[in-house]
Each structure stands twice: as C-alpha cells, then as structure tokens.
Amino acid sequence: MDIDAVVGGDFASLDPELLQLPELSPFALKASPQIADDLFSQWLSLPQTGRLVKSLIDDASSGMSIGAQGNSLSANAAGINSLPSMFQAGSTPPLSPRSSSSSPRSSKPKSSPSSLGSPLKLVSEPVREAIPQFYFQNGRPPPNGLKEQCLSRTDDLFSSHMDGLQVQEFKTVTKEVCKLPTFLSSALFRKIDVGCSGIVTRDAFIRYWVDGNMMTMDTATQVFKILKQSDCNYLTQVDFKPVLLELVATHPGLEFLHGTPEFQERYGETVIYRIFYYISRSGTGRLTLRELKRGNLIAAMQHADEEEDINKVLRYFSYEHFYVIYCKFWELDTDHDFFIDKENLIRYGNHALTYRIVDRIFSQVPRKFTSKIEGKMGYEDFVYFMLSEEDKSCEPSLEYWFKCIDLDGNGVLTRNELQFFYEEQLHRMECMAQEPVLFEDILCQIVDMIGPEKEDYFTLKDLKGCKLSGNFFNILFNLNKFIAFESRDPFLIRQVFSYKLVF
Numbered sequence: 001m002d003i004d005a006v007v008g009g010d011f012a013s014l015d016p017e018l019l020q021l022p023e024l025s026p027f028a029l030k031a032s033p034q035i036a037d038d039l040f041s042q043w044l045s046l047p048q049t050g051r052l053v054k055s056l057i058d059d060a061s062s063g064m065s066i067g068a069q070g071n072s073l074s075a076n077a078a079g080i081n082s083l084p085s086m087f088q089a090g091s092t093p094p095l096s097p098r099s100s101s102s103s104p105r106s107s108k109p110k111s112s113p114s115s116l117g118s119p120l121k122l123v124s125e126p127v128r129e130a131i132p133q134f135y136f137q138n139g140r141p142p143p144n145g146l147k148e149q150c151l152s153r154t155d156d157l158f159s160s161h162m163d164g165l166q167v168q169e170f171k172t173v174t175k176e177v178c179k180l181p182t183f184l185s186s187a188l189f190r191k192i193d194v195g196c197s198g199i200v201t202r203d204a205f206i207r208y209w210v211d212g213n214m215m216t217m218d219t220a221t222q223v224f225k226i227l228k229q230s231d232c233n234y235l236t237q238v239d240f241k242p243v244l245l246e247l248v249a250t251h252p253g254l255e256f257l258h259g260t261p262e263f264q265e266r267y268g269e270t271v272i273y274r275i276f277y278y279i280s281r282s283g284t285g286r287l288t289l290r291e292l293k294r295g296n297l298i299a300a301m302q303h304a305d306e307e308e309d310i311n312k313v314l315r316y317f318s319y320e321h322f323y324v325i326y327c328k329f330w331e332l333d334t335d336h337d338f339f340i341d342k343e344n345l346i347r348y349g350n351h352a353l354t355y356r357i358v359d360r361i362f363s364q365v366p367r368k369f370t371s372k373i374e375g376k377m378g379y380e381d382f383v384y385f386m387l388s389e390e391d392k393s394c395e396p397s398l399e400y401w402f403k404c405i406d407l408d409g410n411g412v413l414t415r416n417e418l419q420f421f422y423e424e425q426l427h428r429m430e431c432m433a434q435e436p437v438l439f440e441d442i443l444c445q446i447v448d449m450i451g452p453e454k455e456d457y458f459t460l461k462d463l464k465g466c467k468l469s470g471n472f473f474n475i476l477f478n479l480n481k482f483i484a485f486e487s488r489d490p491f492l493i494r495q496v497f498s499y500k501l502v503f
Helices: 003-012 026-031 033-044 047-061 070-075 077-081 144-158 171-177 182-192 202-211 219-227 237-250 252-257 261-279 289-294 297-306 319-332 355-362 379-390 395-405 415-431 439-450 460-464 469-477 479-486 490-498
Strands: 412-414 457-459
Touching: 033 047, 144 171, 144 202, 171 182, 182 202, 182 219, 182 237, 182 297, 219 237, 219 289, 219 297, 237 252, 237 261, 252 261, 261 289, 261 319, 261 379, 319 379, 355 395, 355 415, 355 469, 379 395, 395 415, 395 460, 395 469, 412 415, 415 439, 415 469, 415 479, 439 469, 457 460, 460 469, 469 479
Parallel strands: none
Antiparallel strands: 412 457
C-alpha cells in the first residue's frame, strides 16, 4: 500500500483538535487552519512517522488487531519519544480521537479518548433540577407549621363559642389570628358571613382564611380583598366607609365624637378624600392593588390601631388636620349650603390667591368637580384644593398646579404663561405699596431655583426634581407666601427647605 496515498487521505480530513498541542489551543488552530496544515505536513515528513505508519498498515493487512500488538507499539516507542518537543511526552498523535462531525469516515468505530490516553475529558450532561412551582392561581398554600399554628389559635378562640362568634367577639380573631387592625373586623366579618346570619363559625373562618390561602398573602393584598366588591378589581370610596364608621365608633381617641353624628360623617369623608388624594393617582376614583401596595395606607392603619391619640397619626387619620380643613370650608361657605363659589374661594388665606388662578380652578382643568353644580365647588373638591395649596411639595399638588398654569395643555410652561399669571401679582404688589419685582428678574430667579433641562420652558419633571417647586407656584399666584419667601430669614433657609406640612 502506498504511504503517500494514505497520508493524502488523512490530510484531507484533518481536524485541528486532533493534534492536541499543549502550546496551541484548539480555538487558535481552528481560527488559522494553515498552521495545522503546516504542522501536519512537518510531522508526516519525519522518518519515524513513515516507519510507524507503514508498520500499522502492514499489521492491518495481515489481519492483526492494532490494539493487541503491544510489541509493535513498544517497538516504535523509541521513535515516538524522539519526536520534536512540540508533542507532549507519551502522547500518540496518530491515535488521537477524531471528531465524528469533521471526519468523512465517521462510520468507522472509534476508540474512546480515555482508552488512548488522550487529555480530553468527557463532559457530563448538566443535572436537571426541578423548578418548584412559583405561581398559584388561588394564592400560595400556607406552610404546614404556619397552618398548624393558625388552626391551634383559632381552635382556642372558638372553643367556648361552638355555634360561632358574633361581630363584637370576632375582633379578637381579626387582631390575633389575622394580624389586621381591629377596625377592619366588621368588614372581614361580613366578607365571611355571606348569608348575613350574624354568626361566623370556625369552619367558615377556616374555609375563607386558611383554605382560601389568605393567610399567606401580604397585608395590603389581604386588606384589598376584604374591602373590594366581588365583581371589581379596585377599591372605591364607598368601600372604605364601613372601615371609617367602625374606627370612629371604637377608637379611644375619637370617643368625643359619639354625640356629634355630623362630625363623625365629615371626619370619615375627609379621611377617605385624603387617602384617594395621595394614593389613587389615576384620578378615576378607583384605587388599585398596585397603588395600595405602593402607598403608606397600611402602615397608617396599623399605627392608628395601636396609637390611642389619633392626632399622632399624621397620615390620613389625624382629627386636628380634619378640623382645620372642615373649619376653613365652613368659614368660606357663608350661606352654609355646603358649596362655595369663586367669590368665596377668593377670600381663602386672607385673599392670598389671584383671580386668574381661581378662574383656572373653577374651569375644572386641574380636577373635575364632584358637586355637579355649575360654578360651585363641593366639600370634596375643596379638600383636594386645600391639600394642594398647603403642601406644594408632594406630587399630587405639583400636578394640580402645573395643569392650572399650563394654559394650552401642551405639557410645558413657557415664558408667556408664567408672565400671564405674574402680571396680577405685580399689580397687587404695587397696590400694597410693596417694591415691585420685574418679571425679567423673577424669571432669572425661577430658572436658577428650578434648574430646568432647557431654560426656554419648564416641565413637570423639572418641578418634581426640585425641592423649591412650591415657591415656584407661590411666586405666580400666592402673594402672601411669595412675600414671606422673599423676606425670609437667611439663617432659616435650611429649615424652610426641609419643612413639609403633613396633610
């Protein structure tokens, strides 16, 4: 058999990985096939290689097994060891395993790499790990330990009331088992007592709270599911009324309201309006689960349930805050028909607001009135206005006043729009013998104070990114606060920056 013919056939099917050179990686050989060709040609030109190949061909022609001819391999060991140093000692390049994908003779049986002493390592298949279930349509089932603890405490509370618990007796279950504020007890009771029997049995409670996987949900989701109607995926103001009625009836800090039903009702309404003002950002009167989770209402509820002095619960539930809002509305509503008009509102804050900004408010651009009476603002509308006026640092307030100043509704406040509102401020300063500040000077001051991305106009994003945005609006339409800001004590500037009226 012609050695050159054999060599030519093998040369055509060369795979760079078969050389197994320690100095050159397989990736480098694949990237430059010419290097492999040159190395293979050099190896074939060695006399030891020719003798080895001829010996193997003779053994194969005589029918002898190559693997069984230990003597033949031993005889050529000296020749192999005398190869150049580019080959690792003890390696046998002619017997390196071939890749079945690159060799045209892949149908021939191949020896395993380990049996030929190849440094190639077999890669084991990755272990497949079972992914635990992470979605449960009806909520994640409670762990056995938590479930047993809940059942044990439930059995203790129901043990002396085998027929079930009434609504007043159910508060202990709400507080100790469900870990919810006690003024949610009536709402939870009605949610379980679908038949309005006035009794909640142990089995009914277990079915709703344990079997319904309510106990594994976060507190916001629990409150949301308890308060919402069965056919809705949002909360409305009506859904909160039972909660506020129970809070007024049971909280020790509100006992003095028991003899004044009107104040009880107004207090509950004001709390609800404040909740929706800060948390329901869509303006549709609907409170979603996502908004409830992002807000701080749950923490305020828990605080109100634990704190005996309701005025220390500054968020939403403070009676003092309600009293300020309600008395201010009663003061402006001179005929006490529970509606106020432009002439009433212009007296707010000792005539602090300009006529132009009051006109914009009554045009219902920042918010549609709920009074349904032309030219009249109801109590809920007034609450939204007063919260926006007294705390211009919060996002609802910034959005409220931004819409008022944005005359064309294009989402930016231009020089002409700012000048339109400031003209009345300038006229009022002249009438009050105040030193007038020209609009050009005010505009430079506003630009330096807000630092907008583009000095030609202001966006809502610019105002939300500045701590002094409240002064931006006071300059345009609230003369009293503008003058107070201009004459402020320089040593109290830091306190002014950090001050935020909680409403």
